[in-house]
Amino acid sequence: MAEKMPKPISTAEKDTNGNAKTQKEPVVASTPPGPPDGGTKAWLAVFAACLSFLIAWGPSTGFGAFQEHYIDQLLSSHSASDISWIGTVNAFFLISTGVVAGPLFDRGYLLHLMALGHLMVIFGMMMVSLAVEYYQIMLAFGFCVGIGSGLLYVPAIALVNTTFSTKRALAMGFVTCGASVGGVIFPIIFIRLQPRIGYPWTMRVLAFLQLACSCIAMPILLCIPRPPKPASPRRIIHWHAMKEKTFSAYCVANFLIFMAYFVPLFYVPYFASTILGTDRDFGFYVLAALNGASGFGRLGSAIVAQKLGAQNVLLFSVVASTILIFGWTGIRSLGSFFAFAVLLGFFSGILISSNPVVVAHPVVSPTPSVIGTRLGMQWFATSLGVLIGAPIAGAIVTTINADSFINLAVYSGVVMAVGCAFLLVPLNAVWKHDKRRRQDAS
Incomplete structure (x- = not known):
């Protein structure tokens, strides 16, 4: 007679009524995936960040061209030191706003920061084209363009840091080159156009250039995956x-x-x-x-x-x-x-x-x-x-x-x-x- 096989031991638990209840599988904590370190979407993020750098840093690094015009013509009644404050206030906000923009990026507000930053930079440059008084240029260029640029600067860097690991230095190099490109084309556009179409329309052309870059960068930012939020910002x-x-x-x-x-x-x-x-x-x-x-x-x-x-x-x-x-x-x-x-x-x-x-x-x-x-x-x-x-x-x-x-x-x-x-x-x-x-x- 064949030997009976022992019954398999059930791992099911019984409730208070004696009915079997299914045992839950143990939950294994999943490790969040690391940065993709490449791929189409990652390099598209680099391209969008590079355009954002161009928009943010172009007015600041090209301010020497604007300052020379202000000293000789538009604001000739003001000293060189007074006029320098316009550019330095812009640069101050561009760099210091990152103290607030960084934590907001950590909390998942990348698109909000980028959208507001692009809007403020474009609006500020348009207002610069209408400004004729010192305080008007200070408010439009120093404050509005400066704060808008600051909302773009640190999130663009943080976006690359969360998208790359071993190739981070190379990707960051390409992104920061956007600032150099902006510093090249802004003075050259000002040189070529200001004598021909005048100062107001030259500044509007620069604003339209920023608008074109924004129209390319923002759709890309909408398509790429959102950076993961840290456990504790x-x-x-x-x-x-x-x-x-x-x-x-x-x-x-x-x-x-x-x-x-x-x-x-x-x-x-x-x-x-x-x-x-x-x-x-x-x-x-x-x-x-x-x-x-x-x-x-x-x-x-x-x-x-x-x-x-x-x-x-x-x-x-x-x-x-x-x-x-x-x-x-x-x-x-x-x-x-x-x-x-x-x-x-x-x-x-x-x-x-x-x-x-x-x-x-x-x-x-x-x-x-x-x-x-x-x-x-x-x-x-x-x-x-x-x-x-x-x-x-x-x-x-x-x-x-x-x-x-x-x-x-x-x-x-x-x-x-x-x-x-x-x-x-x-x-x-x-x-x-x-x-x-x-x-x-x-």
């Missing part, structure tokens, strides 16, 4: 970070470095026309060349930093920029001035693109969860330097002669040199940290 400020010597010194260094950085951007065309005696077009083309060279610096630093280290590339760019600015004191020919502008643009591009990478180092940001917050705090300190740098330079240029611009160059060079000295504090800590890590690994 980041804090806006870490007050205890200000007690850390390395982070505090890094903020002071960036405050001083960017206080000097925007001075050449604002005064290159004015120097060319007043001291070198060139026509207005040449000064604007030099500004466009400076911004164009900045794009090559941004892309080049993304490649070189992987081998040499972002901290070493950053220090080299600051030292080179300091030497070049001091060299501005002896420039009296068109050739040397053009070379100065191109080299300064190249090294300043490295300076801008290397900064966010250094912030992510464990010495500056102890854990990945605080990188976003500390990046926002660092850029806010930077924006304060941007705000006051060019107006102080404008107060130095009280008379149109070579001595005034020598004083301006010395002021800018000294400020950047002091910033370089403060930069050595966090970089020295970075070098020690990396050395210990290599020793532990061996």
